[in-house]
Amino acid sequence: MKFRILTLFPEQFDSFAQTSIIGNAVRDGHIEISCTQIRDYSESKHRSVDDAPFGGGQGMVMQVQPLKDAMHSEPIGENAKVIYLSPRGKTLTHDKVVELSELAELILVCGHYEGVDQRFIDTYVDEEISIGDYVLTGGELAAMVVVDSVSRLIPGVLRDANASLDESFASGLLEYPHYTRPAIYDEMEVPAVLRSGNHAEIEYWRLVQALEITKVRRPDLYNAFMKHEHDEKTRRMLKKYLKT
Ligand SMILES: Nc1nonc1C(=O)NC1CCNCC1
Numbered sequence: 258m259k260f261r262i263l264t265l266f267p268e269q270f271d272s273f274a275q276t277s278i279i280g281n282a283v284r285d286g287h288i289e290i291s292c293t294q295i296r297d298y299s300e301s302k303h304r305s306v307d308d309a310p311f312g313g314g315q316g317m318v319m320q321v322q323p324l325k326d327a328m329h330s331e332p333i334g335e336n337a338k339v340i341y342l343s344p345r346g347k348t349l350t351h352d353k354v355v356e357l358s359e360l361a362e363l364i365l366v367c368g369h370y371e372g373v374d375q376r377f378i379d380t381y382v383d384e385e386i387s388i389g390d391y392v393l394t395g396g397e398l399a400a401m402v403v404v405d406s407v408s409r410l411i412p413g414v415l416r417d418a419n420a421s422l423d424e425s426f427a428s429g430l431l432e433y434p435h436y437t438r439p440a441i442y443d444e445m446e447v448p449a450v451l452r453s454g455n456h457a458e459i460e461y462w463r464l465v466q467a468l469e470i471t472k473v474r475r476p477d478l479y480n481a482f483m484k485h486e487h488d489e490k491t492r493r494m495l496k497k498y499l500k501t
Pocket residue numbers: 342343344368369370371372386387388389390391392393394395396399
């Protein structure tokens with residue numbers, strides 16, 4: 258997967274692209290992250306990329322020309338999508354992350370100021386995506402969220418391929434509680450079942466915990482999960498759970 262980031266602040270991605278799971282994925286060649294400095298494509302003598310909004314109002318708007326030329330500074334692959342990060346977009350979900358992870362190239366356009374000239378969006382953007390209902394200073398943090406969540410689904414990026422299946426949302430439920438050594442800390446003891454060695458009981462306990470947490474915090478996900486088809490083992494555990 259190749260991520261192309263169109264941004265005014267490429268330096269924001271330096272440590273992001275070098276550390277932890279994303280850094281390893283880049284070094285192992287599973288993903289590529291390349292930043293394009295939009296300002297390098299400005300045709301104005303002061304390298305400006307924005308101007309005042311037609312119709313008046315506060316703030317500045319990013320102009321079409323620098324964005325368009327920055328985007329076309331490299332050939333765009335066949336299996337690519339241009340995504341504009343914006344609060345106006347559909348909120349990013351696990352299903353969308355799965356869909357994006359199946360592409361070969363993602364071009365992520367990071368806006369600043371009040372936004373981007375609508376003609377750029379209408380002509381070049383395939384999809385607007387939001388990471389949540391709040392306003393950020395720039396689209397860069399949102400782009401990092403997309404790169405991080407999509408990269409975790411690329412084969413080879415996570416050591417344990419099943420790890421991502423157990424995580425919140427992947428199973429359709431929020432994650433069960435996690436514990437590690439010591440078994441007792443400040444008189445707080447790890448649930449005995451987790452130390453029983455009984456894998457069937459542990460698996461059932463984890464499912465019940467995930468169901469209970471999801472039921473309280475995200476009843477929408479809980480209801481959707483209960484409506485879905487599941488494998489025989491999960492169906493058996495759900496039957497046991499619903500009897501309690
Ligand atoms: N929420 C968001 N999800 O994606 N982008 C988001 C965002 O707030 N972008 C800013 C909006 C104001 N202009 C600068 C960028």
